[in-house]
Amino acid sequence: MSRFHRLIALAAFLAFAASSLCAQNVENAHKLSLREAVTLALENSRDLKLARVQYEVALNEAGVDRAAFLPNLYTGGGYVYTHGFPSVPGSGPPSVFELAYRQSVFNPLLKGQQRADEDRARSKKVEIDRMRDDVMVRAASVYLELAEVRHLLAVMGTDQAAAEKIVEVTRQRVAANQELPIEETKAELTSARINERLLKLQDRDELLSHQLGDLTGIPDNQPIEVEAEQPSFGSDLQQAQAAELAVQNDAGVREAENERVARQHLFRAARLSYWPTVDAVGDYSIFSHVNNYDLFYKTFVRNNINVGIEVTIPIFASKTRANVALARSELDEAEVALGNRRQQVRVQSQQSTRESRELEASREVARLDLKVAQQTLELTQARLEDGKATLRDVEQARVDESEKWMYFLDADLAWQKSQLKILQVTGQLAKVLQH
Secondary structure, rough: OOHHHHHHHHHHHHHHHHHHHHHHHHHOOEEOOOOHHHHHHHHOOOHHHHHHHHHHHHHHHHHHHHHHHHOEEEEEEOOOOOOOOOEOOOOOOOOOEEEEEEEEOEEEEEEEHHHHHHHHHHHHHHHHHOOOOOOOOOOOOHHHHHHHHHHHHHHHHHHHHHHHHHHHHHHHHHHHOOHHHHHHHHHHHHHHHHHHHHHHHHHHHHHHHHHHHHOOOOOOOOOOEEOOOOOOOOOOOOOHHHHHHHHHHHHHHHHHHHHHEEEEEEHHHHOOOOOOEEEEEEEEEOOOOHHHHHOOOOOOEEEEEEEEEEEEEEOHHHHHHHHHHHHHHHHHHHHHHHHHHHHHHHHHHHHHHHHHHHHHHHHHHHHHHHHHHHHHHHHHHHHHHHOOOOOOHHHHHHHHHHHHHHHHHHHHHHHHHHHHHHHHHOHHHHHOOOO
């Protein structure tokens, strides 16, 4: 046996061994539907968990700004040596106990920053929605591709057997001087290509199984069994409807809208900063007798309370004018960015719809091509029974049918992925995959 023949035989043996191993693991496999895979991926997604934590951080940042408008009490104590007039650092009198109160009543800049941070926190909530859709699309795409590879492996097993029969029949005909030697080489080449494709599919199966296990949290040592029949993601949305839904549901558009509202708050706050700021203040102190403080004044009271309103009036505020100009330009920038994003989403949605229609047409061509190959195989088998065709003709028709299966499954997967993309951009993905 030549080296070339030994390689073909080795490839066939490896394929058979892998198929046998898969059959042994079927009973222990984790049976998984598409919706179950999506649900597990959402539960186990590290990216989604990170997006939720980032949303909490954004909410807490807004809470820090809000705290300035809530009561704030401070107290403290210490010991200071004085000589001469009895005061302590900070120009206050020596006290045994102090309690200070401060609360902003009217501060446009602080209030505008608070509202802007709240708007930007909503953008982080949008990021959670976007990440959820990305996880669903990723899990569904891997699942569908794994199902396609499993189907192709089953088809290629028949294809491989047919190719080996063709090699055997051709070798017999060459030995009987009924075929040229080149025909035997061609048959061996076809068989080698099928074996090569089969090995690549097995590697792809292993990789996709690992990816799906990582997404869903299923251990690597546990095989995954996917369903052969998958739900259709076909959508009857017209191009204009899809474009409008895409604009309404696009995460980038919603984030741009939140950013525009945030900058509107900052611009309004900058303009209002020409007005005075108002703070509620107060303090309570218990003075001490350090350094004869009570002897410096005719009237000495240990317990002291000061409560009032502190008003800060800007007289000449060059920085305020600069802040207003900056906020105005940033608001204009946000308006333009929002318009550009809406137009970009509309164009991308229309392009995705067109691409999906083209892929659907290609899928239909591949389906009909497969149907023709199946009917050709049936006719060839009938001719074989009538003695009008040879076994080689039948096996060649079977190889052709298997190849058409591969083209159809590839076209179907491409179309399904395009439909997933349309469902994602139009906001209907969760409705289809989680219900």
